[in-house]
Amino acid sequence: MTNRLIIIFFVCLMSMNLHGQNELQFSFECGESIKSPIESSVLLKFPDGRISKLYLDSKPKYDFIDKEYFTSKGKYILSIYFIAENYGQDSIEYDFELNGDEIKTTISVNFDFKERLIKKGNIYEKGDEVLNGYVRINKYYNAPKTIEISIDKENIGTEYYKGPFFKIKNNSTDTIYGEHLPGYFWGILSYLRNDSTFITRIGVLEYNFSDAPPLYPDSIKIATVGSFGLTKKLIPFDYRFDVMLAKEFQSTGIGIYREQENFIWWAGSKEYYKLTHDFKIE
Secondary structure, X not given: OHHHHHHHHHHHHHHHEOOOOOEEEEEEEEOOOOXXXXXXXXXXXXXXXXXXXXXXXXXXXXXXXXXXXXXXXXXXXXXXEEXXXXXXXXXXXXXXXXXXXXXXXXXXXXXXXXXXXXXXXXXXXXXXXXXXXXXXXXXXXXXXXXXXXXXXXXXXXXXXXXXXXXXXXXXXXXXXXXXXXXXXXXXXXXXXXXXXXXXXXXXXXXXOOOOOOOEOOOEEEEEEEOOOOOEOOOOOEEEEEEEEEEOOXXXXXXXXXEEOOOEEEEEEEEXXXXXXXXXXXX
16 A cells, blocks of 8 residues: 555656756846836746745846746746835736646746826726836747648749748647737748757738738648748758747737736736748758
């Protein structure tokens, strides 16, 4: 009986471990609209009860990357405290789940001081200036094998829409949405050497495109570098194209989490698939 309990314990312990590497990218920024002095702390509570300090300082900007930060799946809790001496202070807790299949998780915490928007009928009017805190958590996963991508060598583009172009084929039963706009798939292009990327090209992002349908099952969509592509002809080299997809429509912003007289918190979590295609131009 004792041996059986020990085995069960280790099985449960192993099930808590993440299946693969989950990189953390953390960023903190206090906007220029808030003048010093400020103090802030961002703490993260792990599923096992451990607490880690992500930020505890008065610097207006801070970030770091840790490729081996997350070690278990389950519920995580962010505890955020912010005080701006001449503006006000507040704190919140915000939780999110990790299922163990994430390849990267980004946590960003930002603050600014600007006018509150007050809705009156169908219009918004500006109110008093208030502190705003923004908490954004994005979780990234490898795209399923049922979503295929290949370079579209036959598409030469136009004066306004340049290459390279890629075809994304959805062989799954899910409807797939773009990261920026639901019906558009805008990615980034990098030079590739020894499986390492450099000189990443993001392109231009334009959100005023007309509505377009998402990528339905058994359908194909074209993906580009940014909204308008990059060039008519790439120089001979090895390249990597990355584009983010989502199983659900992802708005460009985040919603109000808690609203008070002098402080508004905005927060949201989003999930994306990372679809990658390596190719060579001879």
